[in-house]
Amino acid sequence: MSKTAPPKTDPTVIAIVSQKGGSGKTTLAVHLGTRAAQSKHESCIIDLDPQATAAAWSDWRGDFLPVVVTAPPARLTRTIESAKKNGVDFVVIDTPPHADAAAREAIKAADIVLIPTKPRAFDLAALEPIADLVGFAKTPAFVVLNAVPSGATVLAEEARKVAGGMGLEICPVEIGDRAAFHRSSAKGETAAEIDPSGKAAEEIEALWKWLKKTLKKQKK
Template identity: 35%
Template structure:
């Protein structure tokens, strides 16, 4: 039997053949053209088709395998940003809210906030908002993976997870899910000493991480020293989040600095931080694209 790199064009429902061959690497164009749901990718198609031919798998089983792969591939479309820090008061909740709102305003949504901190500060802020975007999803740490899969299927593009100020096995499990771990750090000796445990978790779970300097004083030498110290351990966001009243003032009534005054210096900082986060979260994807060219 001659195994051609092409198979007959078929709709997955009923596997009814239509005209012409369908390459195994069929992409999104088939969906747009109404040719039925294409198989996932070349490697998966070959494996599934080979099993189907050699072992006589029933059509229902074959379709179930394809559906499982397609379900798993859907999960990759949601980017997961985890904000983690052992120190309380470093600005995790503030950054989570501001990054999610900035993503929505920039058209990078829909975004969803997930509050895993028992204090519920992020949820309290969201409940005081006049609008429903970004969305808020309640999830216990034990059910977080399933929740993220459901959110991906619902079409969300960015999930921003706020975590409690502690280093536990539960936090480790959250970090494992991250496309990027953002570590807010105040430019103080105590905060700089505390980042090590968070960095250790990110490295042990092989997740990319970066630092964001928060609550910095303008023109303070300590801020420069903090950036230099952190850069020895990992990437540092070039956007320094300064200690300004408008961050707290805007969040009193459920807003962010970008919603209160889009032209403010604080709003510009958040937009720059969002651009940095977006770039870091897509580094691996961009590298793979270059390698395939």
């Protein structure tokens, strides 16, 4: 008689979506995926974007964690299943811009959705279709203000009001406009890896802590 392996618990799944190109989806995906791996999670980034930017970041990174795999949206559920069989307990899904099939599948599979958004009028207007998708799926979702210029308190406050008006929750951690994100990603690294005591590293740490706390609350 063959022994069956004990059942594994479902991985925590974070989906990063936004209608707008360049809002910071891949940046957040690689930073959170890496932070999870450093926290002794078996972490995996699933890249649903045909541009495969997270996968390219992983190629530049070489053999270092986290693992990044590409998948078409229709294979997302199976890809998560197979990650689970391989011991993965933390999945970050990076998606292409547009509220299309990839965003829909990612939102459906996720425990929590993060929506990076620059605090600018056009970017905020583009939240509407994503707000509809998360509302329909009833997946908890949070707007993360990204690339916020320094001193832009009023801009950020207005952005919070617009997102709140669409029924979206707002993550209390804001990510500033920081060169370390751009410089590190271009080398297959993270902001904390090139500048551990910098502001960008500090913000990702705060975002990670908030994420863990929010997931814990959700499980209760």
